[in-house]
Amino acid sequence: MKTTRIVLASRPTGTPADENFRTETVELESPPPGSALLQTLYLSLDPYMRGRMSDAPSYAPPVEVGATMVGATVSRVLESTDPALSSGDIVLGYGGWQTHSVERVRHLRKLDPAAAPLTTALGVLGMPGFTAYSGLLTIGQPKAGETVVVAAATGPVGATVGQIAKINGARAVGIAGGPRKVELLREHFGFDAAIDHRAPDFAEQLAAATPDGIDVYFENVGGAVLDAVLPRLNKFARIPVCGLVSQYNDSELPPGPDRMGLLMGLILRKSLTLRGFIQTEFLDQFDRFQADMAGWIDAGRVAYLEDVVDGLDHTVEAFRGLLTGKNLGKLVIKVAD
Template sequence: MKTTRIVLASRPTGMPEDENFRTETVELEGPGPGQALLQTLYLSLDPYMRGRMSDAPSYAPPVEVGETMCGATVSRVLESTDPALQPGDIVLGYGGWQTHSVEAIGYLRKLDPSTAPVTTALGVLGMPGFTAYSGLLTIGRPQEGETVVVAAATGPVGATVGQIAKIKGARAVGIAGGPKKVALLRDYFGFDAALDHRAPDFADQLAAATPDGIDVYFENVGGPVFDAVLPRLNKFARIPVCGLIANYNDTELPPGPDRLPLLTSLILRKSLTLRGFIQTEFQNQAGEFYPAAAEWLSEGRLKYLEDIVEGLDNAVEAFQGLLTGKNLGKLVIKIAD
């Protein structure tokens, strides 16, 4: 069996360029004991992949130059060395940017296509949904009547954060880029207020949308959005830091004065809780997340949006667009039927 794969050809400086990737076709070995041969159906593209392209210190090891780009996948079992999986079964795995893979069966999760579209295992019922659930409820701890603000709010994490905040009785304010995304937040996802961070009066709009201040700010972006949020934070506000996509392609510190003293002063004066997290820290909550999210989904209380792009050969361009906010919803590459 051969696989066509996209590998990291070189480490990018700034925005990943086409030359940082290489497509190649190679032979696959196996499957050996405890492994399965899989055909990739769908590949998840996520912002964290930009960090894995760098060899700077991080929470996860980098993709090595020449290795297949990492990524979660929904795949069909072609061969299995364990009777627990049969050919034709659909599984969630981590095959990366390629058409076929050999993976350890112990790391695969069998999916039931009759309960929800299998692509949701890459989004609202997968890692992004669990990230929103665990980060918001464990660090953010929204209370009824409080105001929760989330950046990158039409993405799979942000949209789920806002909707769970509403389910818990809080008021949800979403921030996104462009009028189309703002309309989706308001009309489809049901946010109480939706703001365009590209608007010249964004800071004034944020102040008007949060008359009682901000109790929870779920950080996905950083940059100027955080600058506008900072003065609106209430005493004892909680800030789960999930991502900083505005800075992922930076090659040096931003210009201007050192604002760290201002931030640390506010943390002290307002008794703020600011904590970064990786969803794997909260894996003990996975057992409660999946049934809760599935129930909310079936009840129509939790909605999702997918941006499905056809073909592995379009993955690089789609990924570049993800880093500049071109996608609408969870970005998924469809590789096979």
């Protein structure tokens, strides 16, 4: 069996360029005992992948130059050497940017195609949905009547954060880029207020949308959005830090004065809780998340949106668009039928 794969050819400086990747076709090993040969159906594209292209210190090791780019996948089992899986089963794995893979069965999760669309295992019922659930409820702890603000709010994490906040009785304010996304926040996801961070009066709009201040700010972006949020934070506000996508392509610190003193002063004066997290820290909550989220979707309390791009050959272009907010909803590459 051969696989066509996209490997990291060199480490990007700034925005990933075509020359940072290479597409090649290679032979795969036969699955050893306890493994399965898989055909990739869908590949998830997520912002964390930009960090894995860099060799800077991080919470996960970098992708080695010449290695297949990493990523979660929904795949069909072609051959299994473990009785737990049979040919034709559908599984969630981590096959990366390629058409076929060999993975250890113990690392795979069998999916029921009749229970939910397969792509949801990469989005609202998968890592992004769980990131929203665990980060908001464990760190943010929204309470009835509080105001929850989330950046990158039409993405799979941000949209889910806002809807879970409303389920818990809080007021949800979403920040996104462009009129179309602002409309989606109101009409599709049911946010109480939505703001375009590209608007020249963004800070004023944010102040008007948060008359009682901000109790929870779910951070996905950083940069100018965080600058506008900081003055609106209430005493004892909680800030789960999930991502900083506005900075992922930066190769040096931004210009301007050092604002660390301002941030630390706010943390002190307002008794803020600011905590970064990775969703794997909360895996003991995953089964509860699956049950809660499936129930909320069935009851119409959580909506989701997917942006499915056809063809592995469009992966690099689609990933660049993800880093600048061109996608509408969870970005997925359809690799095969």
